Amino acid sequence: MSSVLQPVSTGGDPSPGASPGTSHDASYDPSSGPSPAGKYRPVSSHLAIAPPVSVVIPAMNEAENLPYVFKTLPDWIHEVVLVDGNSTDATVEVARELWPGVRIVGQRGKGKGDALITGFEACTGDIVVMVDADGSADGQEIVSYVSALVSGADFAKGSRFANGGGTDDMTFIRKLGNRALCAVVNRKFGARYTDLCYGYNAFWRHCLDEIDLDCTGFEVETLMNIRVVKAGLKVQEIPSHEYLRIHGVSNLRAVRDGLRVLRVILGERSNRRALRSRTRATTLAAVGPVPEKAS
Ligand SMILES: Nc1nc2c(ncn2[C@@H]2O[C@H](COP(=O)(O)OP(=O)(O)O)[C@@H](O)[C@H]2O)c(=O)[nH]1
Numbered sequence: 073m074s075s076v077l078q079p080v081s082t083g084g085d086p087s088p089g090a091s092p093g094t095s096h097d098a099s100y101d102p103s104s105g106p107s108p109a110g111k112y113r114p115v116s117s118h119l120a121i122a123p124p125v126s127v128v129i130p131a132m133n134e135a136e137n138l139p140y141v142f143k144t145l146p147d148w149i150h151e152v153v154l155v156d157g158n159s160t161d162a163t164v165e166v167a168r169e170l171w172p173g174v175r176i177v178g179q180r181g182k183g184k185g186d187a188l189i190t191g192f193e194a195c196t197g198d199i200v201v202m203v204d205a206d207g208s209a210d211g212q213e214i215v216s217y218v219s220a221l222v223s224g225a226d227f228a229k230g231s232r233f234a235n236g237g238g239t240d241d242m243t244f245i246r247k248l249g250n251r252a253l254c255a256v257v258n259r260k261f262g263a264r265y266t267d268l269c270y271g272y273n274a275f276w277r278h279c280l281d282e283i284d285l286d287c288t289g290f291e292v293e294t295l296m297n298i299r300v301v302k303a304g305l306k307v308q309e310i311p312s313h314e315y316l317r318i319h320g321v322s323n324l325r326a327v328r329d330g331l332r333v334l335r336v337i338l339g340e341r342s343n344r345r346a347l348r349s350r351t352r353a354t355t356l357a358a359v360g361p362v363p364e365k366a367s
């Protein structure tokens with residue numbers, strides 16, 4: 073096997089002390105097309121992968137939390153794209169210091185959804201992983217997401233309520249709301265999700281063409297989860313543990329954002345309704361215009 077699996081040259085010291093964000097993937101320019109055959113990155117002691125992985129981090133005033141976030145990111149990732157929500161603290165400076173190769177992108181509008189959509193557009197990797205900047209996500213889990221994708225899934229969806237997952241960060245009210253909204257999505261769209269509003273997910277970049285995201289706020293994860301199932305993409309849930317936000321407070325407001333999520337769910341047409349109206353349109357087109365009655 074060793075003659076087949078050739079680690080991509082990182083161009084630098086592969087030891088854990090090596091500076092992150094400086095030497096990743098020096099031999100491979102993703103804009104030049106798919107990674108060269110035979111070039112694999114070892115991502116664990118058991119797995120090596122070829123596709124470059126981009127990590128997108130939406131961050132609004134998270135300077136104090138970023139050291140915890142970057143500490144857990146594996147050094148084999150191809151790029152980190154941090155989308156800054158016009159932070160008034162040192163988020164951007166801290167990110168640059170901790171991960172010298174970080175790409176900082178300013179968002180056009182407001183909200184987490186707007187930030188993620190901006191970040192996804194900026195990614196150059198084949199695989200995109202979305203990770204919150206509040207210290208609640210463990211970057212070491214990325215390998216589980218990536219493993220699912222290289223094994224055949226289109227969308228690796230984090231779940232705090234699948235076996236092996238958990239949360240230290242959700243209040244009782246948020247758990248209740250998430251559960252109820254998840255049940256509505258499962259019923260309406262024929263999904264079998266155990267979690268709905270979770271920010272830790274990964275997917276092949278081509279999925280973006282099929283889900284055509286258009287939202288601004290915290291409803292973004294729900295919209296993604298609905299559209300991937302509507303598009304017939306292969307979704308695999310990944311058990312994930314959400315830790316407590318380390319510094320600061322959540323920007324989410326349970327009632328306001330819960331209602332936004334509900335509006336998205338109700339606004340998306342179910343597969344069955346879409347299919348029914350498509351069939352009706354096709355039938356009408358096949359039958360042609362109804363002849364006018366002679367008076
Ligand atoms: N760029 C950007 N990031 C945001 C915005 N709103 C939230 N975030 C980030 O999205 C992530 C999740 O937000 P958080 O407030 O922790 O919400 P919670 O995890 O649902 O409680 C964090 O990394 C925030 O900094 C925004 O308007 N712009």
Ligand SMILES: [Mg+2]
Pocket residue numbers: 204206208317322
């Ligand atoms: Mg959070």
